[in-house]
Structure formats: structure tokens, C-alpha cells
Amino acid sequence: MDIINNYIDQQGKINIIPRKQKGKIVVFEYMMAYISQNGTHFTEKELNDTIQEIYTDFATMRRYLIDYQYLERDPYGKCYAVIERKES
Template identity: 40%
Template sequence: MSKYPAKAKKKIIVLQKIADHVYTEKEINAILKSIYEFDYATLRRELIDYGFMKRSNDCTKYWKE
């Protein structure tokens, strides 16, 4: 996928597929860049905002709630 979906339903599908593992920030960035290289930070933020993932206070670990 080279373009991040605009519709919320499609975003949720993409985000759910990502959020089933504990990742380091480097790992999550690499995965997200492969999905949407132009704004992977938005994907990372939305994983947190939509409640699919949590992150440590120092932002070094990301995991599914």
C-alpha cells in the first residue's frame, strides 16, 4: 500500500493489522514507512489515538492494549 486510506473504516483495518506485537520505536517506524512512507508519524500517532496501541512514557515501546 503506498497511500494511507482517507476513510476511517479502511484506516481501522490497516491499524488493526499492525497492532498485535510489542515493537521498538525503530521497528514500528520501519513497518509504518513500508505502508505509508511519506507520513509514518501520523500512522504511529493514530495507532495511539484510536486506541489500537499503547506506548511507554519514553516512547521506546509500542504494544497492543
């Protein structure tokens, strides 16, 4: 059983952000795969709308994705970009 299935419903929407680090990373990777289908650069509204399609608390998720360096925000907070992650 895939770990992500513990955190999503049958429609693929995220139910919860786990407390444990391993679970969080799985959820964030899932979210980033979803976000990246729509491009790599977003306005705040575009990003919020995309996140909200599969997780209701878009502000918390957006903050996590920035804190965990999946996304970066311009100094004005108006534009967001996907950070390319290197495989180790």
C-alpha cells in the same frame, strides 16, 4: 469488493488514510494485521520501520494507531505494544 482495496495499491501498500471513520478503521485494522506479524512489542525504530514498509508517513500512522488505541506507548516514548482488542 473489499473496502481496503480502495486504499491500497497492487503491492498492498496504503495510499491514503481516509477521512471517514469507517474507512480509517479498515485501514488501521489492515495496518495492525501487518504490524502484528512481527510481534507485539517494538522499539520506536522497529515500529517506524515496520509501518514504513507499507505507508510512507510512519509518524502520522503511529499517532493514529495510538489515538485509536491499537497501540500503547510507554511513558518515555521508547517502547510500543499492541493493545489486545476484544471482540464484541
